Amino acid sequence: MSVRARGLRVAVWQCGSLPGDIAGNLARLATAAERVDADVLVTPEMFLTGYDVGAVPGLDPAGPEFAAVAEVTRRTGVAIAYGYPEALPGGGIANAAQLVDGGTSVGRYRKAHLFGDLDATRFAPGSDFPVFELRGRTVGMLICFDVEHPEAVRALATAGAEVVLVPTANMAEYPTVSTALVPAHAREAGVAIAYANYSGTEGALDYAGLSTIVGPDGSALVLAAADGEALLAAEV
Template identity: 40%
Template sequence: MPDLRLALLQAPSPAGDCAAAVSAVEQALSAAGAARANMLVVPESFAPGYNSDAIAELALMRGGAWQDQLAKACRNAGCGVVFGYAERDGDAVYNSALALGPDGAELAHYRKIQLYGPRESSIYRPGDAYVSFDLAGHKAALLICYDVEFAPHIAALAAAGVKVLLVPTANMLPYTHVMRATVPAMAANHGITIVYANYCGIEGDLHYAGGSLIVGADGDVLAQAGMGPALLVADVPQVEAARLSTQARDYRRIG
Protein backbone atom coordinates (compact mmCIF):
# COMPACT_ATOMS: atom_id res chain seq x y z
CA MET A 1 0.00 0.00 0.00
CA PRO A 2 1.15 3.60 -0.49
CA ASP A 3 2.79 5.50 2.34
CA LEU A 4 0.52 7.46 4.68
CA ARG A 5 1.40 10.54 6.71
CA LEU A 6 -1.12 11.70 9.30
CA ALA A 7 -1.35 14.85 11.41
CA LEU A 8 -3.40 16.05 14.36
CA LEU A 9 -4.08 19.38 15.98
CA GLN A 10 -4.21 19.68 19.77
CA ALA A 11 -5.49 23.13 20.69
CA PRO A 12 -7.57 25.08 23.23
CA SER A 13 -11.29 25.26 22.58
CA PRO A 14 -12.52 28.14 20.41
CA ALA A 15 -15.12 28.55 23.20
CA GLY A 16 -18.11 29.46 21.04
CA ASP A 17 -16.28 31.29 18.25
CA CYS A 18 -16.91 29.23 15.09
CA ALA A 19 -15.03 31.69 12.89
CA ALA A 20 -11.97 31.37 15.13
CA ALA A 21 -12.28 27.58 14.94
CA VAL A 22 -12.21 27.57 11.14
CA SER A 23 -9.31 30.04 11.12
CA ALA A 24 -7.30 27.85 13.49
CA VAL A 25 -7.87 24.84 11.25
CA GLU A 26 -6.81 26.83 8.17
CA GLN A 27 -3.50 27.62 9.86
CA ALA A 28 -3.01 24.02 10.99
CA LEU A 29 -3.80 22.75 7.49
CA SER A 30 -1.16 25.03 6.04
CA ALA A 31 1.44 23.59 8.42
CA ALA A 32 0.30 19.98 7.93
CA GLY A 33 0.35 20.45 4.18
CA ALA A 34 3.87 21.87 4.32
CA ALA A 35 4.84 18.66 6.17
CA ARG A 36 3.19 16.69 3.33
CA ALA A 37 0.56 15.08 5.55
CA ASN A 38 -2.35 13.35 3.82
CA MET A 39 -4.88 14.18 6.54
CA LEU A 40 -5.20 16.43 9.59
CA VAL A 41 -7.54 15.51 12.48
CA VAL A 42 -8.85 18.20 14.87
CA PRO A 43 -10.75 17.89 18.18
CA GLU A 44 -14.40 17.01 18.79
CA SER A 45 -17.03 19.73 18.27
CA PHE A 46 -14.22 22.16 17.44
CA ALA A 47 -16.95 24.48 16.23
CA PRO A 48 -18.34 25.88 18.45
CA GLY A 49 -16.29 24.16 21.17
CA TYR A 50 -17.16 21.08 23.20
CA ASN A 51 -18.19 22.79 26.45
CA SER A 52 -19.98 25.81 25.00
CA ASP A 53 -23.22 26.81 26.71
CA ALA A 54 -24.78 27.59 23.32
CA ILE A 55 -24.07 24.51 21.22
CA ALA A 56 -27.64 24.18 19.94
CA GLU A 57 -27.76 27.84 18.93
CA LEU A 58 -24.29 27.84 17.32
CA ALA A 59 -24.51 24.45 15.58
CA LEU A 60 -23.55 24.57 11.90
CA MET A 61 -25.52 23.42 8.89
CA ARG A 62 -23.67 20.88 6.80
CA GLY A 63 -22.49 22.28 3.47
CA GLY A 64 -22.46 25.93 4.49
CA ALA A 65 -19.94 28.66 3.78
CA TRP A 66 -17.73 27.33 6.59
CA GLN A 67 -17.37 24.02 4.72
CA ASP A 68 -16.48 25.87 1.51
CA GLN A 69 -13.82 27.77 3.48
CA LEU A 70 -12.32 24.54 4.83
CA ALA A 71 -12.45 22.93 1.38
CA LYS A 72 -10.51 25.86 -0.05
CA ALA A 73 -7.96 25.57 2.76
CA CYS A 74 -7.55 21.84 1.98
CA ARG A 75 -6.90 22.60 -1.69
CA ASN A 76 -4.41 25.33 -0.82
CA ALA A 77 -2.56 23.04 1.61
CA GLY A 78 -2.83 19.82 -0.39
CA CYS A 79 -3.99 18.13 2.82
CA GLY A 80 -7.35 16.74 3.91
CA VAL A 81 -9.05 17.40 7.24
CA VAL A 82 -11.33 15.65 9.72
CA PHE A 83 -13.30 18.43 11.38
CA GLY A 84 -15.39 17.79 14.49
CA TYR A 85 -18.43 20.05 14.76
CA ALA A 86 -21.93 20.43 16.19
CA GLU A 87 -24.27 19.81 13.27
CA ARG A 88 -27.72 21.36 12.92
CA ASP A 89 -30.14 19.23 10.87
CA GLY A 90 -33.67 20.59 11.14
CA ASP A 91 -34.74 20.35 14.77
CA ALA A 92 -31.94 17.93 15.62
CA VAL A 93 -28.33 18.56 16.64
CA TYR A 94 -25.64 15.91 16.15
CA ASN A 95 -22.07 15.58 17.37
CA SER A 96 -20.51 15.11 13.93
CA ALA A 97 -17.25 14.80 12.03
CA LEU A 98 -16.66 15.76 8.41
CA ALA A 99 -13.79 14.39 6.33
CA LEU A 100 -12.60 16.45 3.36
CA GLY A 101 -9.90 15.29 0.94
CA PRO A 102 -6.84 17.24 -0.21
CA ASP A 103 -8.94 18.45 -3.15
CA GLY A 104 -11.64 19.75 -0.77
CA ALA A 105 -14.17 17.10 -1.79
CA GLU A 106 -16.31 15.55 0.94
CA LEU A 107 -15.09 12.02 1.71
CA ALA A 108 -17.28 11.08 4.67
CA HIS A 109 -19.68 12.44 7.26
CA TYR A 110 -20.22 10.74 10.62
CA ARG A 111 -22.47 11.25 13.65
CA LYS A 112 -21.29 10.14 17.09
CA ILE A 113 -22.93 6.88 18.17
CA GLN A 114 -21.92 6.73 21.85
CA LEU A 115 -22.99 9.97 23.51
CA TYR A 116 -21.15 10.56 26.77
CA GLY A 117 -23.10 11.34 29.93
CA PRO A 118 -26.35 13.25 30.51
CA ARG A 119 -25.07 16.55 29.09
CA GLU A 120 -24.33 15.16 25.63
CA SER A 121 -27.60 13.22 25.62
CA SER A 122 -29.49 16.42 26.43
CA ILE A 123 -27.91 18.28 23.49
CA TYR A 124 -27.42 15.72 20.73
CA ARG A 125 -29.20 12.89 18.99
CA PRO A 126 -27.01 9.79 18.54
CA GLY A 127 -25.83 8.60 15.17
CA ASP A 128 -26.64 5.11 13.96
CA ALA A 129 -24.14 4.19 11.24
CA TYR A 130 -20.44 3.72 10.56
CA VAL A 131 -18.78 5.41 7.59
CA SER A 132 -15.60 4.49 5.74
CA PHE A 133 -13.66 5.93 2.82
CA ASP A 134 -10.42 5.62 0.91
CA LEU A 135 -7.48 7.58 2.29
CA ALA A 136 -4.46 7.40 -0.01
CA GLY A 137 -5.07 3.70 -0.64
CA HIS A 138 -5.96 2.81 2.96
CA LYS A 139 -9.51 2.10 4.14
CA ALA A 140 -10.29 4.69 6.82
CA ALA A 141 -13.23 5.37 9.14
CA LEU A 142 -14.37 8.03 11.60
CA LEU A 143 -15.28 7.68 15.25
CA ILE A 144 -15.69 10.42 17.88
CA CYS A 145 -14.25 10.35 21.41
CA TYR A 146 -16.24 7.89 23.57
CA ASP A 147 -16.94 5.71 20.51
CA VAL A 148 -13.33 4.51 20.41
CA GLU A 149 -13.56 3.10 23.94
CA PHE A 150 -16.06 0.43 22.82
CA ALA A 151 -14.32 -2.67 21.48
CA PRO A 152 -17.37 -3.90 19.51
CA HIS A 153 -17.25 -0.77 17.33
CA ILE A 154 -13.54 -1.22 16.62
CA ALA A 155 -14.03 -4.93 15.93
CA ALA A 156 -16.88 -4.23 13.50
CA LEU A 157 -14.80 -1.70 11.58
CA ALA A 158 -11.76 -4.00 11.51
CA ALA A 159 -13.95 -6.83 10.20
CA ALA A 160 -15.04 -4.48 7.40
CA GLY A 161 -11.41 -3.98 6.41
CA VAL A 162 -10.78 -0.60 8.03
CA LYS A 163 -7.07 0.06 8.66
CA VAL A 164 -7.11 3.67 9.93
CA LEU A 165 -9.40 5.30 12.52
CA LEU A 166 -9.53 9.09 12.70
CA VAL A 167 -10.97 10.23 16.03
CA PRO A 168 -11.76 13.81 17.12
CA THR A 169 -12.10 13.86 20.91
CA ALA A 170 -12.72 16.08 23.94
CA ASN A 171 -11.21 14.06 26.77
CA MET A 172 -10.89 15.79 30.11
CA LEU A 173 -9.09 15.12 33.38
CA PRO A 174 -8.91 12.74 35.15
CA TYR A 175 -9.44 10.28 32.25
CA THR A 176 -5.80 10.03 31.13
CA HIS A 177 -6.07 6.22 31.06
CA VAL A 178 -7.79 6.55 27.68
CA MET A 179 -4.64 7.91 26.02
CA ARG A 180 -2.25 5.90 28.17
CA ALA A 181 -3.91 2.49 27.83
CA THR A 182 -7.25 2.31 26.03
CA VAL A 183 -6.36 3.78 22.64
CA PRO A 184 -3.05 1.86 22.25
CA ALA A 185 -4.80 -1.36 23.32
CA MET A 186 -7.63 -0.85 20.83
CA ALA A 187 -5.08 -0.27 18.06
CA ALA A 188 -3.05 -3.36 18.98
CA ASN A 189 -5.99 -5.69 19.63
CA HIS A 190 -7.65 -4.89 16.30
CA GLY A 191 -4.67 -4.10 14.08
CA ILE A 192 -5.81 -0.55 13.32
CA THR A 193 -3.88 2.73 13.24
CA ILE A 194 -5.65 5.35 15.41
CA VAL A 195 -5.32 9.13 15.35
CA TYR A 196 -6.83 10.61 18.54
CA ALA A 197 -7.00 14.45 18.50
CA ASN A 198 -7.84 16.08 21.83
CA TYR A 199 -8.15 19.58 23.29
CA CYS A 200 -5.81 21.17 25.80
CA GLY A 201 -6.39 23.93 28.33
CA ILE A 202 -9.56 24.87 30.21
CA GLU A 203 -13.07 25.50 28.90
CA GLY A 204 -15.61 26.43 31.54
CA ASP A 205 -15.55 23.72 34.20
CA LEU A 206 -13.56 21.26 32.08
CA HIS A 207 -9.78 20.86 32.21
CA TYR A 208 -8.81 18.98 29.06
CA ALA A 209 -6.29 16.16 29.34
CA GLY A 210 -4.25 16.82 26.18
CA GLY A 211 -2.19 13.74 25.37
CA SER A 212 -3.33 13.50 21.73
CA LEU A 213 -1.63 10.62 19.97
CA ILE A 214 -1.06 8.66 16.80
CA VAL A 215 -0.80 4.89 17.37
CA GLY A 216 0.31 2.24 14.90
CA ALA A 217 -1.54 -0.98 14.17
CA ASP A 218 0.77 -2.87 16.56
CA GLY A 219 0.00 -0.49 19.45
CA ASP A 220 3.26 1.45 19.19
CA VAL A 221 2.82 5.16 19.92
CA LEU A 222 4.18 7.00 16.87
CA ALA A 223 3.69 10.52 18.28
CA GLN A 224 2.10 12.01 21.40
CA ALA A 225 1.44 15.51 22.68
CA GLY A 226 1.83 16.79 26.21
CA MET A 227 -0.63 19.11 27.94
CA GLY A 228 -0.18 22.15 25.67
CA PRO A 229 -0.97 23.09 22.06
CA ALA A 230 0.68 20.87 19.47
CA LEU A 231 0.66 19.85 15.84
CA LEU A 232 1.82 16.25 15.46
CA VAL A 233 2.81 14.57 12.20
CA ALA A 234 3.71 10.89 11.86
CA ASP A 235 4.31 8.40 9.09
CA VAL A 236 2.26 5.21 9.37
CA PRO A 237 4.70 2.29 9.10
CA GLN A 238 4.13 -1.02 7.42
CA VAL A 239 3.80 -3.41 10.37
CA GLU A 240 5.10 -6.94 10.01
CA ALA A 241 2.25 -9.47 9.93
CA ALA A 242 3.81 -11.34 12.86
CA ARG A 243 3.26 -8.26 15.05
CA LEU A 244 -0.42 -7.87 14.22
CA SER A 245 -3.15 -9.26 16.46
CA THR A 246 -4.83 -12.53 15.45
CA GLN A 247 -7.67 -12.17 17.96
CA ALA A 248 -10.38 -11.88 15.32
CA ARG A 249 -9.29 -15.18 13.80
CA ASP A 250 -8.64 -16.97 17.09
CA TYR A 251 -11.66 -15.84 19.12
CA ARG A 252 -13.79 -18.69 20.53
CA ARG A 253 -17.36 -17.68 21.31
CA ILE A 254 -18.75 -19.48 24.38
CA GLY A 255 -22.50 -20.06 24.71
Protein backbone atom coordinates in the same frame (compact mmCIF):
# COMPACT_ATOMS: atom_id res chain seq x y z
CA MET B 1 14.22 -5.06 -4.99
CA SER B 2 10.77 -4.66 -3.43
CA VAL B 3 9.48 -1.18 -2.62
CA ARG B 4 7.44 -0.67 0.53
CA ALA B 5 4.02 0.81 -0.17
CA ARG B 6 3.69 4.34 1.17
CA GLY B 7 1.45 4.70 4.20
CA LEU B 8 -0.91 7.51 5.08
CA ARG B 9 0.75 10.40 6.90
CA VAL B 10 -1.67 11.47 9.62
CA ALA B 11 -1.47 14.52 11.88
CA VAL B 12 -3.27 15.25 15.15
CA TRP B 13 -3.74 18.82 16.27
CA GLN B 14 -3.93 19.34 20.03
CA CYS B 15 -5.07 22.85 20.81
CA GLY B 16 -7.11 25.00 23.15
CA SER B 17 -10.72 25.91 22.47
CA LEU B 18 -12.10 29.23 21.24
CA PRO B 19 -15.69 28.75 22.46
CA GLY B 20 -18.31 29.88 19.96
CA ASP B 21 -15.79 31.60 17.66
CA ILE B 22 -16.37 29.71 14.41
CA ALA B 23 -14.55 32.28 12.27
CA GLY B 24 -11.59 32.30 14.62
CA ASN B 25 -11.42 28.52 14.71
CA LEU B 26 -11.56 28.32 10.91
CA ALA B 27 -8.67 30.79 10.70
CA ARG B 28 -6.64 28.73 13.18
CA LEU B 29 -7.40 25.57 11.21
CA ALA B 30 -6.10 27.16 8.02
CA THR B 31 -2.85 28.07 9.78
CA ALA B 32 -2.44 24.55 11.17
CA ALA B 33 -2.99 22.99 7.74
CA GLU B 34 -0.38 25.33 6.25
CA ARG B 35 2.16 24.27 8.89
CA VAL B 36 1.75 20.51 8.82
CA ASP B 37 3.42 17.89 6.62
CA ALA B 38 0.64 15.30 6.36
CA ASP B 39 -1.97 13.73 4.13
CA VAL B 40 -4.73 14.36 6.67
CA LEU B 41 -5.10 16.55 9.76
CA VAL B 42 -7.47 15.62 12.63
CA THR B 43 -8.93 18.33 14.91
CA PRO B 44 -10.49 17.92 18.36
CA GLU B 45 -14.20 17.15 18.89
CA MET B 46 -16.74 19.90 18.08
CA PHE B 47 -13.79 22.02 16.97
CA LEU B 48 -15.75 24.66 15.07
CA THR B 49 -17.80 25.75 18.10
CA GLY B 50 -16.06 24.23 21.11
CA TYR B 51 -17.45 21.36 23.20
CA ASP B 52 -18.44 22.49 26.73
CA VAL B 53 -20.04 25.71 25.51
CA GLY B 54 -23.74 25.13 26.23
CA ALA B 55 -26.30 25.09 23.42
CA VAL B 56 -24.78 25.24 19.96
CA PRO B 57 -26.29 25.97 16.55
CA GLY B 58 -26.69 23.08 14.16
CA LEU B 59 -24.53 23.66 11.10
CA ASP B 60 -25.31 22.61 7.55
CA PRO B 61 -22.68 20.00 6.62
CA ALA B 62 -22.56 21.56 3.14
CA GLY B 63 -22.83 25.15 4.37
CA PRO B 64 -20.35 28.04 4.53
CA GLU B 65 -18.25 26.45 7.28
CA PHE B 66 -17.73 23.37 5.12
CA ALA B 67 -16.91 25.63 2.15
CA ALA B 68 -14.20 27.34 4.21
CA VAL B 69 -12.65 24.01 5.23
CA ALA B 70 -12.91 22.73 1.65
CA GLU B 71 -10.99 25.75 0.39
CA VAL B 72 -8.22 25.10 2.94
CA THR B 73 -7.90 21.51 1.70
CA ARG B 74 -7.70 22.70 -1.92
CA ARG B 75 -5.10 25.33 -1.15
CA THR B 76 -2.85 23.30 1.18
CA GLY B 77 -3.25 19.79 -0.21
CA VAL B 78 -3.99 18.52 3.31
CA ALA B 79 -7.21 16.60 3.96
CA ILE B 80 -9.02 17.59 7.17
CA ALA B 81 -11.23 15.66 9.59
CA TYR B 82 -12.99 18.25 11.76
CA GLY B 83 -15.59 18.15 14.51
CA TYR B 84 -18.77 20.25 14.41
CA PRO B 85 -22.48 20.23 15.42
CA GLU B 86 -24.47 18.91 12.46
CA ALA B 87 -28.06 20.03 11.86
CA LEU B 88 -30.16 16.93 11.19
CA PRO B 89 -32.79 16.91 8.41
CA GLY B 90 -35.65 16.03 10.78
CA GLY B 91 -34.57 18.48 13.46
CA GLY B 92 -32.08 18.04 16.27
CA ILE B 93 -28.30 18.17 16.22
CA ALA B 94 -25.61 15.49 16.01
CA ASN B 95 -22.10 15.63 17.42
CA ALA B 96 -20.40 15.03 14.08
CA ALA B 97 -17.15 14.88 12.16
CA GLN B 98 -16.57 15.47 8.47
CA LEU B 99 -13.62 14.38 6.32
CA VAL B 100 -12.77 16.73 3.46
CA ASP B 101 -10.11 16.35 0.77
CA GLY B 102 -9.37 18.47 -2.28
CA GLY B 103 -12.44 20.60 -1.74
CA THR B 104 -14.81 17.63 -1.57
CA SER B 105 -16.55 15.89 1.32
CA VAL B 106 -15.18 12.35 1.61
CA GLY B 107 -17.67 11.37 4.30
CA ARG B 108 -19.41 12.25 7.56
CA TYR B 109 -19.84 10.48 10.88
CA ARG B 110 -22.18 11.10 13.87
CA LYS B 111 -21.10 10.19 17.40
CA ALA B 112 -22.84 6.99 18.51
CA HIS B 113 -21.83 6.71 22.18
CA LEU B 114 -22.92 9.92 23.92
CA PHE B 115 -20.98 10.82 27.07
CA GLY B 116 -23.19 11.77 30.01
CA ASP B 117 -25.57 14.69 30.13
CA LEU B 118 -23.14 16.97 28.30
CA ASP B 119 -23.83 14.97 25.13
CA ALA B 120 -27.22 13.42 25.84
CA THR B 121 -29.02 16.70 26.54
CA ARG B 122 -27.79 18.30 23.32
CA PHE B 123 -27.28 15.65 20.65
CA ALA B 124 -29.03 12.83 18.85
CA PRO B 125 -26.83 9.71 18.63
CA GLY B 126 -25.60 8.22 15.39
CA SER B 127 -25.84 4.50 14.73
CA ASP B 128 -23.62 3.63 11.76
CA PHE B 129 -19.87 3.10 11.42
CA PRO B 130 -19.09 3.93 7.77
CA VAL B 131 -15.70 3.72 6.09
CA PHE B 132 -14.29 5.97 3.37
CA GLU B 133 -11.53 5.92 0.78
CA LEU B 134 -8.82 8.51 1.35
CA ARG B 135 -5.77 8.65 -0.91
CA GLY B 136 -5.76 4.95 -1.60
CA ARG B 137 -6.46 3.92 2.01
CA THR B 138 -9.65 2.92 3.80
CA VAL B 139 -10.37 5.05 6.87
CA GLY B 140 -13.11 5.34 9.46
CA MET B 141 -14.02 7.99 12.01
CA LEU B 142 -15.10 7.82 15.64
CA ILE B 143 -15.61 10.64 18.15
CA CYS B 144 -14.15 10.63 21.67
CA PHE B 145 -16.15 8.19 23.87
CA ASP B 146 -16.79 5.97 20.82
CA VAL B 147 -13.16 4.81 20.73
CA GLU B 148 -13.41 3.57 24.32
CA HIS B 149 -15.84 0.91 23.08
CA PRO B 150 -13.84 -1.89 21.41
CA GLU B 151 -16.84 -3.03 19.38
CA ALA B 152 -16.89 0.33 17.56
CA VAL B 153 -13.24 0.02 16.58
CA ARG B 154 -13.79 -3.59 15.54
CA ALA B 155 -16.79 -2.61 13.40
CA LEU B 156 -14.61 -0.25 11.38
CA ALA B 157 -11.81 -2.81 11.11
CA THR B 158 -14.27 -5.45 9.93
CA ALA B 159 -15.51 -3.01 7.27
CA GLY B 160 -11.94 -2.66 6.01
CA ALA B 161 -10.64 0.43 7.82
CA GLU B 162 -6.87 0.64 8.13
CA VAL B 163 -6.87 3.94 10.04
CA VAL B 164 -9.43 5.40 12.48
CA LEU B 165 -9.52 9.21 12.85
CA VAL B 166 -10.83 10.35 16.24
CA PRO B 167 -11.65 13.98 17.13
CA THR B 168 -11.98 14.03 20.92
CA ALA B 169 -12.58 16.19 24.00
CA ASN B 170 -11.25 13.91 26.72
CA MET B 171 -11.05 15.25 30.26
CA ALA B 172 -8.04 15.33 32.57
CA GLU B 173 -9.60 12.66 34.82
CA TYR B 174 -9.15 10.06 32.08
CA PRO B 175 -5.53 10.11 30.86
CA THR B 176 -5.47 6.32 30.45
CA VAL B 177 -7.74 6.61 27.41
CA SER B 178 -4.70 7.87 25.49
CA THR B 179 -2.10 5.71 27.16
CA ALA B 180 -3.98 2.42 27.63
CA LEU B 181 -7.37 2.11 25.91
CA VAL B 182 -6.47 3.57 22.50
CA PRO B 183 -3.32 1.39 22.16
CA ALA B 184 -5.20 -1.71 23.35
CA HIS B 185 -8.11 -1.24 20.96
CA ALA B 186 -5.77 -0.49 18.06
CA ARG B 187 -3.88 -3.72 18.72
CA GLU B 188 -7.05 -5.78 19.21
CA ALA B 189 -8.54 -4.62 15.91
CA GLY B 190 -5.28 -4.30 13.96
CA VAL B 191 -5.89 -0.68 12.93
CA ALA B 192 -4.01 2.58 13.43
CA ILE B 193 -5.78 5.24 15.52
CA ALA B 194 -5.23 9.00 15.40
CA TYR B 195 -6.66 10.64 18.53
CA ALA B 196 -6.76 14.47 18.61
CA ASN B 197 -7.68 16.11 21.93
CA TYR B 198 -8.02 19.58 23.40
CA SER B 199 -5.67 20.94 26.05
CA GLY B 200 -6.33 23.54 28.72
CA THR B 201 -9.76 24.45 30.08
CA GLU B 202 -13.16 25.11 28.56
CA GLY B 203 -16.33 25.79 30.53
CA ALA B 204 -16.24 23.43 33.53
CA LEU B 205 -13.81 21.01 31.87
CA ASP B 206 -10.08 20.53 32.19
CA TYR B 207 -8.78 18.62 29.19
CA ALA B 208 -6.25 15.79 29.26
CA GLY B 209 -4.20 16.64 26.16
CA LEU B 210 -2.14 13.50 25.41
CA SER B 211 -3.15 13.44 21.75
CA THR B 212 -1.66 10.38 20.12
CA ILE B 213 -1.20 8.36 16.96
CA VAL B 214 -1.00 4.63 17.57
CA GLY B 215 0.06 1.95 15.10
CA PRO B 216 -1.94 -1.23 14.45
CA ASP B 217 0.40 -3.10 16.82
CA GLY B 218 -0.60 -0.76 19.67
CA SER B 219 2.66 1.18 19.73
CA ALA B 220 2.47 4.94 20.25
CA LEU B 221 4.07 6.64 17.23
CA VAL B 222 3.56 10.10 18.74
CA LEU B 223 2.18 11.26 22.10
CA ALA B 224 1.64 14.89 23.04
CA ALA B 225 2.15 16.31 26.50
CA ALA B 226 -0.82 16.82 28.81
CA ASP B 227 -0.60 20.61 28.43
CA GLY B 228 -0.09 22.97 25.54
CA GLU B 229 -0.63 23.00 21.82
CA ALA B 230 0.95 20.30 19.68
CA LEU B 231 0.84 19.46 15.98
CA LEU B 232 2.19 15.93 15.58
CA ALA B 233 2.35 13.64 12.55
CA ALA B 234 3.30 10.06 11.76
CA GLU B 235 3.04 7.67 8.84
CA VAL B 236 0.66 4.79 9.50
